[in-house]
Amino acid sequence: MKLLSIFFLCLALFCAVQGQARGTIRLVRNGGFSSSYTSGIVQIYYFNRSSTTNRWGNICYDFYFGFLGAEVICHQLGYDGVSTYGKGGAMFGNDRAATILNRVNCDSTSYLTLEQCSFSTFISSTCTSDTQDVYVSCFTTRIWSSPYSGQIRLRGGIYSSYGRLEVYCNGQWGTVCNNTFDATDARATCHQLGYSNYNTYKTLAGSSSQPIWLDRVSCSSSSNCLSSCESCPSSQYHNCSHSQDVALGCEFNSSYSSSTNTLRTCNNDPPTSRPILARGTVQLVVNGVPLSSYSSGIVQIYYFTSSSSSNRWGNICYDISTFDSTEASVICHQLGYSGASGYGRAGDAISLYGTDTAATILADVNCGSSSYLTLEQCSFSRIISSSCTSNSEDVYVSCYTSRIWDRPYSGQIRLVGGTYSSYGRLEIYCNEQWGTVCDDSFGYIDARVACRQLGYSDYSTYTGNLAGYSSQPIWLKDVDCSSSSFDCLANCASCPTLEYTCRHSQDVALGCEFESTLTASSNTLSTCRYANFIPVVKTPTQLMKHAIFMNGSMLLQIDVDTDKGGLTLNKNFFVDFGQEPDGPSLAHEVRYPGGDCTSDIWL
Numbered sequence: 001m002k003l004l005s006i007f008f009l010c011l012a013l014f015c016a017v018q019g020q021a022r023g024t025i026r027l028v029r030n031g032g033f034s035s036s037y038t039s040g041i042v043q044i045y046y047f048n049r050s051s052t053t054n055r056w057g058n059i060c061y062d063f064y065f066g067f068l069g070a071e072v073i074c075h076q077l078g079y080d081g082v083s084t085y086g087k088g089g090a091m092f093g094n095d096r097a098a099t100i101l102n103r104v105n106c107d108s109t110s111y112l113t114l115e116q117c118s119f120s121t122f123i124s125s126t127c128t129s130d131t132q133d134v135y136v137s138c139f140t141t142r143i144w145s146s147p148y149s150g151q152i153r154l155r156g157g158i159y160s161s162y163g164r165l166e167v168y169c170n171g172q173w174g175t176v177c178n179n180t181f182d183a184t185d186a187r188a189t190c191h192q193l194g195y196s197n198y199n200t201y202k203t204l205a206g207s208s209s210q211p212i213w214l215d216r217v218s219c220s221s222s223s224n225c226l227s228s229c230e231s232c233p234s235s236q237y238h239n240c241s242h243s244q245d246v247a248l249g250c251e252f253n254s255s256y257s258s259s260t261n262t263l264r265t266c267n268n269d270p271p272t273s274r275p276i277l278a279r280g281t282v283q284l285v286v287n288g289v290p291l292s293s294y295s296s297g298i299v300q301i302y303y304f305t306s307s308s309s310s311n312r313w314g315n316i317c318y319d320i321s322t323f324d325s326t327e328a329s330v331i332c333h334q335l336g337y338s339g340a341s342g343y344g345r346a347g348d349a350i351s352l353y354g355t356d357t358a359a360t361i362l363a364d365v366n367c368g369s370s371s372y373l374t375l376e377q378c379s380f381s382r383i384i385s386s387s388c389t390s391n392s393e394d395v396y397v398s399c400y401t402s403r404i405w406d407r408p409y410s411g412q413i414r415l416v417g418g419t420y421s422s423y424g425r426l427e428i429y430c431n432e433q434w435g436t437v438c439d440d441s442f443g444y445i446d447a448r449v450a451c452r453q454l455g456y457s458d459y460s461t462y463t464g465n466l467a468g469y470s471s472q473p474i475w476l477k478d479v480d481c482s483s484s485s486f487d488c489l490a491n492c493a494s495c496p497t498l499e500y501t502c503r504h505s506q507d508v509a510l511g512c513e514f515e516s517t518l519t520a521s522s523n524t525l526s527t528c529r530y531a532n533f534i535p536v537v538k539t540p541t542q543l544m545k546h547a548i549f550m551n552g553s554m555l556l557q558i559d560v561d562t563d564k565g566g567l568t569l570n571k572n573f574f575v576d577f578g579q580e581p582d583g584p585s586l587a588h589e590v591r592y593p594g595g596d597c598t599s600d601i602w603l
Helices: 001-016 067-076 185-194 326-333 443-455
Strands: 024-030 039-046 054-057 081-086 099-105 119-120 134-138 152-156 162-169 174-178 197-203 212-214 245-253 283-286 295-305 310-318 340-345 360-366 379-381 395-399 413-416 421-429 433-437 458-461 474-476 509-514 528-539 544-550 553-560 571-574 589-591 597-602
Touching: 001 589, 039 099, 054 174, 067 081, 099 197, 152 185, 162 212, 185 197, 185 245, 295 360, 326 340, 326 395, 443 458, 443 509
Parallel strands: 054 099, 174 212, 310 360, 433 474
Antiparallel strands: 024 039, 039 054, 039 134, 081 134, 099 119, 152 162, 162 174, 162 245, 197 245, 283 295, 295 310, 295 395, 340 395, 360 379, 413 421, 421 433, 421 509, 458 509, 528 571, 528 597, 544 553, 544 589
């Protein structure tokens, strides 16, 4: 009996050292676990409704579980997101552990741990089968692959919740000395990682080549970021040895408030833009050099060829029978410009744009409307004829320098601050001012709808590394698109009267792409243009005719038979203006024959 007690004591100590604390998660295949797995059936070390003793158990794939929960699981494991998720099955073998959590519901893809989500330990009868266990497959890139100053991570443990504490300073990962490091510091550090509390803090020697960045850390009880307790030094400390490196274990603890940290909460770096390439991105090239500031040049598109599914930069063939001002205008729209002023063969403009050595990747481009927003809405071929192989046959375009958002309408969106037009900070025009969108509850369906409004079929990424200007309002929060079949963000959230109280560190950055497995967007320049027409009749005397005019042509007319005493008519319209001229003149005139009226119109 004494030997058995010693065994369980040693086992408990081993688990504590290795970070097996409440809330720890791992991935299992065929009943076996490895810390190197990026995919597998999800297990969590937690307690069930009948016992407070922690044990390994599964998560139920029920109505509540979705992309957001899968994304957060991958973040907790240290990966930057989820590629696929679903019900466990033959792919990863059967798992014999009991289901321990269900109704997992996460509000944000930026959360760091499942403790920040809601869940239940009351398991329904539909969740008892192992076929209902959640599996995830995470991207192999780590959430610290593009680190910011002050970012932290735990390294060297079997589980992601325990390891040597490392901090990124001066372009290099280094360790933290345990001088004065106490429970308050440990709790603040775990908060930064998305946990409510620490489980243990001790020492775990680091690599001798690593610098020791922090010493004598002193956090307050309200600290949520290690950087708020101690900033990165200009040089490493030398009064510590690596035998004093802090090792930390974090846990879920209901006695403490959950961390509200996200992937970006503790990122105090100035906003930066990194190129994010996705299928369908276009750029203009002059003398072999692409620049996002070019409004004219040889057109290149990032796409795949007829012989390979790998994307690469390539040219578009100038087919004289199909390529004209319509196709050129669509290319300019995709680049964010209002239209094309010129287009032609690169061979006829060598003095302007030089020659380009990239291979031709698209031909037979044919757009049905000059109001389309991207080339994905057009037909094209990846079968390149011999007449298109010369770089002299590449398409060039010259776009007007005016932007398609220079005369914005309420609810118009744009992507700003990225290297390419297909990626940037998501901004929306409300109350006559451009503002940003908060990432609270912003998910993949919302991202897809926003990209469809911009003329793309799908999103490639939605992140938050492009913080907006502090003077910008934050117009949208808790965007909730119930269906990815929506084509306008206005279907999901309308412009508010006042801005929301989010931080600009939570501004949504969005990447859009062509996705052949999804239906192309049918949006044009005017599809999501929203007219809010509110005539107020002051002295009605007869049948009133209310009409909205554009460029002298009436778009719609509403007849209202008024009674004595006046009438207020409130009506919302989605108005398709059809093809836009260069430099569109928006609906600006309202006529009320036979009455004295005032009106407000937002277009």
